[in-house]
Every structure is written in structure tokens, then in C-alpha cells.
Amino acid sequence: MTYTPKGSAPPSAPPASPGASPSVPPQATPASRSPLSPAAPDGGPPRRTAFAEGLDQLRAAATTEPGRLRVIGAVLALLVVAFGSVTAWQMNDRATAADDVLTSSQPLSSAAAGVYSSLADANTAASSGFLAGGQETPESRARYEREIGEAADGLATAAAASEPGSESEQRVAELNALLPKYKGLIERARANNRLGYPLGGAYLRYANSIMQDQMLPKAQKIYDNENRRLRDDYSDATSYPWAAIALGVVALGALAWAQRRNYLHTNRVLNHGLVAATAASTIVLLWLVAGHTLARSHLNDSYDHGVRSLTVLNDARIASLKARGNENLTLISRGAETLEIKKDVSVDKFDHRFGQEMKALASQLATAGKLADDDKGAQPVKSALANMQAWQDRHRSARTADEEGKYQCALDQVIGGKATPDCRAGDKPTGECFDKVDENLNTALGHEKREFEQAARGGLDAMTGLPVGAAVLAVLAAAGAVLGIGRRLSEYR
Amino acid sequence: MEAVRRLRAGLRGWGGVGAMAVVCALTVIFALVLPLSGTRGGGPAGTGGQGVAHGEQARADDDCETRNDPQNRSLRPSSNESGTAIKRIKDNGFITIGVDQNSYRWGYRDPNNTDGKAELEGFDIDIAHRIAEEILDDPTKVRFRAIPTNQRIKAIQDGQVDMVVRTMTISCTRMDEVAFSQPYFKTGQQVLAPKSSTIEGYDKTLAGKKICSASGSTARDTLEADQKSGKLVASADITSVNPPNQLDCLVRLQLGEVDAVVTDGALAASQAAQDPTVKLVGAPFTTEYYGVAMNRDAKDLVRRVNQVLEDYLKDGWQKSYDDWLSATLGDDSTGSRPPADQKYRD
Numbered sequence: 001m002t003y004t005p006k007g008s009a010p011p012s013a014p015p016a017s018p019g020a021s022p023s024v025p026p027q028a029t030p031a032s033r034s035p036l037s038p039a040a041p042d043g044g045p046p047r048r049t050a051f052a053e054g055l056d057q058l059r060a061a062a063t064t065e066p067g068r069l070r071v072i073g074a075v076l077a078l079l080v081v082a083f084g085s086v087t088a089w090q091m092n093d094r095a096t097a098a099d100d101v102l103t104s105s106q107p108l109s110s111a112a113a114g115v116y117s118s119l120a121d122a123n124t125a126a127s128s129g130f131l132a133g134g135q136e137t138p139e140s141r142a143r144y145e146r147e148i149g150e151a152a153d154g155l156a157t158a159a160a161a162s163e164p165g166s167e168s169e170q171r172v173a174e175l176n177a178l179l180p181k182y183k184g185l186i187e188r189a190r191a192n193n194r195l196g197y198p199l200g201g202a203y204l205r206y207a208n209s210i211m212q213d214q215m216l217p218k219a220q221k222i223y224d225n226e227n228r229r230l231r232d233d234y235s236d237a238t239s240y241p242w243a244a245i246a247l248g249v250v251a252l253g254a255l256a257w258a259q260r261r262n263y264l265h266t267n268r269v270l271n272h273g274l275v276a277a278t279a280a281s282t283i284v285l286l287w288l289v290a291g292h293t294l295a296r297s298h299l300n301d302s303y304d305h306g307v308r309s310l311t312v313l314n315d316a317r318i319a320s321l322k323a324r325g326n327e328n329l330t331l332i333s334r335g336a337e338t339l340e341i342k343k344d345v346s347v348d349k350f351d352h353r354f355g356q357e358m359k360a361l362a363s364q365l366a367t368a369g370k371l372a373d374d375d376k377g378a379q380p381v382k383s384a385l386a387n388m389q390a391w392q393d394r395h396r397s398a399r400t401a402d403e404e405g406k407y408q409c410a411l412d413q414v415i416g417g418k419a420t421p422d423c424r425a426g427d428k429p430t431g432e433c434f435d436k437v438d439e440n441l442n443t444a445l446g447h448e449k450r451e452f453e454q455a456a457r458g459g460l461d462a463m464t465g466l467p468v469g470a471a472v473l474a475v476l477a478a479a480g481a482v483l484g485i486g487r488r489l490s491e492y493r
Numbered sequence: 494m495e496a497v498r499r500l501r502a503g504l505r506g507w508g509g510v511g512a513m514a515v516v517c518a519l520t521v522i523f524a525l526v527l528p529l530s531g532t533r534g535g536g537p538a539g540t541g542g543q544g545v546a547h548g549e550q551a552r553a554d555d556d557c558e559t560r561n562d563p564q565n566r567s568l569r570p571s572s573n574e575s576g577t578a579i580k581r582i583k584d585n586g587f588i589t590i591g592v593d594q595n596s597y598r599w600g601y602r603d604p605n606n607t608d609g610k611a612e613l614e615g616f617d618i619d620i621a622h623r624i625a626e627e628i629l630d631d632p633t634k635v636r637f638r639a640i641p642t643n644q645r646i647k648a649i650q651d652g653q654v655d656m657v658v659r660t661m662t663i664s665c666t667r668m669d670e671v672a673f674s675q676p677y678f679k680t681g682q683q684v685l686a687p688k689s690s691t692i693e694g695y696d697k698t699l700a701g702k703k704i705c706s707a708s709g710s711t712a713r714d715t716l717e718a719d720q721k722s723g724k725l726v727a728s729a730d731i732t733s734v735n736p737p738n739q740l741d742c743l744v745r746l747q748l749g750e751v752d753a754v755v756t757d758g759a760l761a762a763s764q765a766a767q768d769p770t771v772k773l774v775g776a777p778f779t780t781e782y783y784g785v786a787m788n789r790d791a792k793d794l795v796r797r798v799n800q801v802l803e804d805y806l807k808d809g810w811q812k813s814y815d816d817w818l819s820a821t822l823g824d825d826s827t828g829s830r831p832p833a834d835q836k837y838r839d
Contacts, residue, residue: 133604188747196603197767198595202740334594334602335641336738346643405637407594407602407613 065265066492072258073485076274077478079251080281083244084474087288088467090241094292095463097236098299102456105230106307108161110449112223113314115154115175119219120321122147123211126186127328128431130193130204131415148183155179158222168225171218178215182207201332208329212322227311234303237459238296241288248285255281255481262488273484280477284470291466298459306452309371313448316364316384317441323357324434326350327395331402331414351399361388361437368444377447384440391433397425557665564663564782565836567675568792570800574628576793582628582655590621591640591654595740597763598817599660613637617658619813620677620785620805624656627801642738643709646670649788656787656798660759662711663784674785674798676831677806681777682712683758687746687770692753694775700726702752705742708735712755715779743768757781759829762821773821782831799837806830 061067125144129136155172162168185207193200255278262271329350337349365385372378394413401423402410409423416429557563574583582588592613593600599615618637626632640648645661648654649671663673684699686692692699706712713735719725734751736742742754743764754761758777765771785802787794814826822829 192767193604195767196605198597198601199740199743199764199767200604201595202738202744205738206736206741206744334639335644336595336740338641338643338737344647346641346647348641403638405589405639407639 076481080477083247083251087244087470092467109226112226116219118151124325277477277480295459295462302455309448319361326354380440380444387436569837571796578791578794591657594639676782678783680759685754685761695778705751707739
């Protein structure tokens with residue numbers, strides 16, 4: 001241990017590399033050493049960190065059986081507690097997401113769909129009332145007012161639910177500005193219609209174009225955003241808690257290894273503490289896997305049979321509302337607007353749109369029929385389909401009358417009137433069919449909403465208690481592990 | 494047909510020179526007349542150029558374009574009812590007439606008509622009834638068919654209707670596709686503005702104003718051509734509001750989205766009839782004639798309808814004018830009546 005404190009080069013320096021690093025000064029020069037470790041000149045070892053010392057102690061202890069047992073106990077307790085807390089944390093996330101699906105994002109998605117359909121419904125009611133002219137029925141007026149009110153309510157809900165600065169918030173604000181403008185145009189249309197001026201029809205077409213081209217697309221955007229949020233919540237709630245499951249397997253493996261080691265060392269088959277820890281951990285793991293699988297299946301069920309059905313039925317309802325609105329507008333616009341569907345072929349814009357919406361309605365009803373998983377859900381969809389077909393037949397008859405110049409007859413076949421020798425189908429209006437389609441769709445929507453809530457609630461219930469239970473059991477398991485190891489340790493004292 | 498061919502052949506020689514002389518004479522007349530209505534010097538030349546441009550599109554009737562007299566190219570009236578077209582109508586027992594349902598005072602339906610029959614009424618409808626009355630001895634033997642503006646020609650060509658009475662302007666281009674009767678109404682593009690507006694007509698008072706015209710309408714084309722030629726002030730905004738129907742322009746005017754509307758004087762009058770706070774300002778700045786359109790092959794029907802119109806102009810026309818149009822076009826109907834010395838192609 002003696003070496004020269006002063007000296008340009010230690011004599012023992014290997015001569016093999018004299019010029020390898022001439023610029024690097026010798027590692028220990030007295031000038032740099034002395035302030036750092038003044039004790040060095042007396043020959044003592046350099047000071048080491050607490051961690052390094054602890055590690056050394058541990059290494060030293062691990063060579064003895066009690067030391068090894070202590071380490072094993074600590075690792076087991078750590079693994080079990082980690083398993084429990086990760087389980088609690090991950091399942092809490094999933095339960096929160098499932099709760100959001102049930103109580104927040106699905107209701108908000110429904111509310112957004114409600115805004116859309118209320119707006120479309122109000123637009124349709126306005127055109128129906130307009131067709132009746134000065135003889136507008138109180139029902140049609142009340143329906144228009146009710147739907148406008150519901151749209152405004154729905155917008156308030158959507159505004160409260162949207163995050164500040166988000167796209168939804170902006171769309172809600174724009175819709176809030178457009179709604180009174182739309183309503184003003186409808187009132188002007190009514191006033192002019194009452195005076196008998198065709199100008200009323202022009203106002204109604206303008207109001208309709210604001211609804212179709214500006215308001216409904218914005219409402220659609222809000223609906224899409226809410227649906228995205230719903231899908232996100234669903235995928236959060238149903239994603240597998242892999243971290244918890246992996247930790248559970250590792251913890252159980254470690255417990256099994258510890259018990260085997262115990263058996264090999266002592267020939268004792270059972271260590272009560274370790275057995276208790278294993279049992280508790282197994283329960284947590286089984287609960288975790290079974291509970292989540294069950295919740296997942298309920299939630300998937302609620303998505304497939306609830307949310308998807310609800311979306312399709314909402315779309316179908318909106319298509320039927322739009323079709324009805326366009327049917328009315330065909331009679332109101334009386335050929336004022338045409339659409340060139342291909343070169344040199346122009347058709348009435350609103351009659352063309354009616355055809356498109358009916359096609360959409362037919363395909364959505366077909367999808368809804370396939371998605372309906374029980375008779376109670378399938379029945380109203382089937383009725384709606386039958387009513388839709390009757391609607392199309394009556395519509396054709398009304399169109400024929402209009403094209404033959406029998407306007408009054410066409411009008412009677414759309415909004416209802418009397419059967420006369422001139423107009424035999426005058427008392428069979430398409431309005432009846434539309435009302436029945438709407439009624440059936442509402443029944444189906446109510447049914448699917450209940451189905452959704454039941455399934456989603458089932459999913460949420462399957463996860464109830466899991467986070468807390470996992471935490472408690474993990475603490476018990478950790479205690480068991482520590483006690484079991486402690487019992488072995490005590491044999492060495 | 495032989496006569497027409499000979500006429501065309503002749504036009505290629507001395508007739509062509511004569512036609513050019515007529516155009517020159519017309520140009521001089523335009524130049525003398527137009528400045529009176531407050532137009533700039535660029536106007537007449539622009540109008541002449543426009544005529545030539547159209548002539549290229551409708552080669553079949555160059556002569557019509559150069560003379561610019563489509564209203565004088567119908568067939569001579571006759572009461573003869575032995576032709577095939579009239580025979581078919583008589584066999585049917587009714588006549589199918591394409592009309593408008595949206596032109597207040599011309600062809601429209603009163604939604605408040607409570608006796609269960611929302612009947613069409615208006616100036617065009619009166620003519621339709623009169624035609625049915627003379628041909629079938631019963632004014633009610635007519636089936637009205639509402640047709641959109643851009644379906645008028647197709648409806649005639651496809652035989653969906655026997656004729657169209659729907660504020661349809663007689664034009665050389667359309668003559669290639671349908672046959673027109675003699676004119677039954679004289680009108681022209683006109684400006685409609687709020688009574689309180691500073692706009693005084695089709696002149697510099699339109700500077701900086703937003704003008705509404707229906708997309709694809711004659712009014713829209715005229716405005717664009719006039720702005721190019723300098724007849725219309727460049728600062729007038731004619732492109733930002735072009736709704737599908739002329740009536741939509743009144744909506745935009747009432748909402749304050751535009752300052753003025755340009756459309757046929759007759760339709761502008763129908764708009765003014767629906768809003769007492771707007772009025773027609775200035776004189777019409779083009780001349781157009783409305784006629785009854787029929788199939789090109791139904792020559793017998795054209796002659797018969799011309800006979801009806803000739804009788805109608807003497808007796809009936811004035812009453813219908815007083816009923817529907819005098820309130821907005823004024824009691825004096827001379828500006829709306831087609832010229833008394835009606836000319837025919839043969």
C-alpha cells in the first residue's frame with residue numbers, strides 16, 4: 001500500500017506504453033487530491049455512498065439464510081402489493097369509463113342526436129303547417145314549437161357538456177345564432193303565406209336551405225364528436241388490464257417458488273402465511289379476469305345491441321323526417337328549384353331528395369332489423385318498414401295527381417283531406433304513413449335504449465368492488481407473505 | 494319549307510347585304526334612342542356585338558339574330574281546325590297546358606282558397622282558359638301542369654304538354670327548339686328597389702349596390718354583358734347573390750341582403766305586388782315579348798292559337814290586365830301591349 005506521494009510517474013507504471021497518453025496527467029496528483037480527501041495521505045480507503053454500503057451489506061446478508069429470507073419476504077410483499085394496486089388502479093379506470101358510458105357519454109350522444117332530430121322535425125313540421133296555409137292545425141303548430149324548444153334545450157345540454165375551446169362548443173354557439181334566424185324566416189314565411197303570397201314559399205325554401213345546408217351539418221358534427229367520445233369511453237372500459245394480469249402471474253409465480261424453496265429447506269409442506277398470501281392473490285387474479293371478462297361482454301353487448309341499434313334507428317328517424325320535409329317542399333316549391341342529375345336531365349330538387357332519403361330510410365331499417373336481437377325490438381322496425389312501403393305507394397299516387405295538374409288532390413294525399421270522385425285517395429295521406437313510421441321508430445328507440453342501459457349497467461356492476469377488493473386482498477396477501485417469512489426467520493433467533 | 498329555303502339562299506347574296514344594311518340602320522337607331530335612357534356611348538356597340546355572338550350559337554336562324562325580331566316570326570293566324578294537332582286535342586277532350594304556380598298575378602295558387610279547390614289564377618291562366626274556350630268551347634277543359642322554368646322546352650318536345658303559357662320570352666335560340674305564337678305581352682328587364690332607396694333606375698345610381706338576379710336567368714346574362722361593355726357601372730355587385738328563382742331575390746331584398754333586384758318587368762311587377770314597400774324604378778332597359786310555346790310540328794295549332802290571341806288582344810286582354818297587373822304596372826297598358834302591326838313569317 002505504499003507509493004510515492006510525489007513523483008511525476010509511479011515507478012511501477014507499465015513501461016509498455018510510454019507514449020500512450022502523454023497529455024493525460026497521472027490520476028493522483030497531490031494538488032488535486034488533497035482538498036477532496038484529506039484523509040487519503042494516511043492510507044485509509046476512499047469514502048463510499050450509503051447505497052453502495054447497503055448493497056454490500058445486503059450482499060453479505062444474502063449469503064446467510066436469514067438474510068435471504070428477509071430479501072424474499074420483501075420481494076414477495078412488494079410484488080403482491082404492486083399487483084393489488086395496479087389492479088385497483090386499472091380497474092378503477094375501466095369502471096370510471098364504463099360509468100361514463102352509462103351516465104355521461106351515451107346520454108350526451110343521445111342528446112346530440114336529439115338536437116339533430118328536433119331540428120329536422122321542426123323543419124318538417126314548419127313545412128307541413130305551411131302546406132295547410134291559413135288552416136294550419138294547432139297540432140302542427142304545437143309540434144313545431146315543441147321541437148324548436150327541445151332543440152334549444154338540447155343545445156344547452158351540449159353546451160354544458162362540451163369542453164371550453166372545443167369544436168363542439170363552437171358548433172353549439174353557431175347553432176345558437178342560427179336558430180333565431182331560422183325561426184324568423186319561418187315566421188315571415190307564415191305571414192306571407194297567410195296573405196296568399198307565393199313569397200311565403202320562397203321564404204320557406206330559404207329557411208329550409210339554411211336548415212339543410214348550415215344547421216344540420218353543424219348538429220351532425222356535434223353528434224359525431226359525442227359519438228367519438230362514446231367510442232373512446234367504450235374502448236377505455238373494455239381494454240384488457242394486461243399490466244395487472246401480468247403482475248398477478250408474476251406474484252403468484254414468486255409465491256409458488258418461495259413455498260417450494262421453503263419445502264426443500266425445511267420439509268414442511270405448508271407455511272400458513274404464504275398459503276394465505278397465495279390464496280388472496282389467486283382470488284384477486286381470478287376476480288380480475290372473470291370480472292373484467294364479464295364486464296367486457298356486457299359492455300360489448302350494450303354496444304352491439306344498444307348503441308349500434310340506437311345509432312341506426314336515430315339515422316332512420318332523421319331520414320324519415322327529411323323525406324317528409326322534402327315531400328312537403330315539393331308541393332310548396334312547385335317546381336321553383338330543379339337539379340340536373342345528369343346532362344340534360346333535370347328533376348325537381350325536393351322530389352329528388354325525397355327519393356334519396358327514402359332510400360336511406362329503407363337501408364337503415366333493413367340494418368336495424370338485422371341488429372334487433374329480440375321480437376320486441378324487431379316488431380316496430382318491421383311495422384315501420386311496412387308503413388314506409390305504404391308511404392311510397394301513396395307518394396307515387398300524390399305525385400301523379402300533382403303532375404296531372406290536380407294540385408288540390410295531391411295536397412289532400414299528402415296532408416289529408418276528403419275522398420272525392422275526382423280524388424279517390426284524398427283521405428289516405430302520406431302524412432299518416434309518416435306518423436306511423438315515426439311512432440314505430442320511437443318505440444324501437446325506447447326499447448333499444450332500455451336494452452342498452454340494462455347491458456351497460458350489467459357491465460358496470462361486474463366491476464363493482466373490484467378495485468377496493470383487490471386493494472384489501474393485496475394488503476392481506478402481503479401481510480400473509482411477510483408473516484409467513486417472519487415465522488421462518490424467527491427459527492434463526 | 495321551300496319558301497324558307499329560297500329565302501335563305503337569297504339572303505346569301507343581295508339579301509345578306511340588305512340584312513347588314515338593316516343591322517347598321519338598327520345600330521344607328523339604338524345609338525340615337527339609348528342615350529335618352531341614360532346609357533353611355535359604349536352601349537349600342539355592345540348590343541350589336543352581343544347579337545352577332547348569339548348568331549353563332551343559333552346558326553339555324555342567322556336571320557332572326559341579325560334582325561333581332563323573333564316576335565315577328567310566328568305563323569299567320571287561322572281558324573282552320575282540320576290539322577292533326579288540333580284533332581288530337583279535340584279527340585282528347587281537353588288541352589294540356591304547362592304553367593307556373595309561383596308567379597303571383599301570372600300563374601299562381603292562392604293557398605287560402607277555402608272552397609277546397611286551390612285553383613290556379615293569373616294573367617297567363619286567363620289566356621290558357623281562353624284558348625280552351627275557343628278550341629273546345631269550354632274554358633274549363635284544360636289540364637294545368639306545373640313545370641319548372643328550365644323544363645319548359647323539354648315538356649313541349651316530349652309531348653307532356655300541348656303548349657306552355659308561362660311568362661316565356663320569345664327568343665331566336667328557343668325558336669330552334671319550339672314554335673312560338675305571336676307575342677301576347679311586351680316587357681323588358683327592369684330594376685326593383687325599396688321605395689326609400691336612392692336607386693333611380695338602370696343607371697349610375699346602382700354604383701356600389703348589390704344586385705340580385707336569378708342564376709341562369711336572362712337578367713343575369715344581361716347584367717354580366719352590360720357590365721363588361723360598361724353599360725352598367727363596374728362597382729355594382731351582380732355576382733354574390735344569385736338564388737335559383739327570381740322570387741328568392743325579393744326574399745333577399747326584404748332581408749336587406751341585397752339593394753336591388755333585376756328581372757323581367759312583368760315578374761318584377763308580380764314581386765312588387767307582394768310587397769307594398771318596393772317599386773319598379775326606371776324604364777325597362779331591354780325589350781322582350783312573351784309568347785305561347787308549342788311543338789314545332791304543330792303548325793296548325795300555332796296558327797289557331799295566334800287567331801285566339803288576335804281575338805283576345807281585341808277583347809279580353811285589357812280586362813285581364815286590369816284584373817291582375819294594373820295595380821303594379823300602372824293603369825296605362827300601352828307599354829305592355831304588343832305592337833298593333835303584328836308581322837308574320839308567312
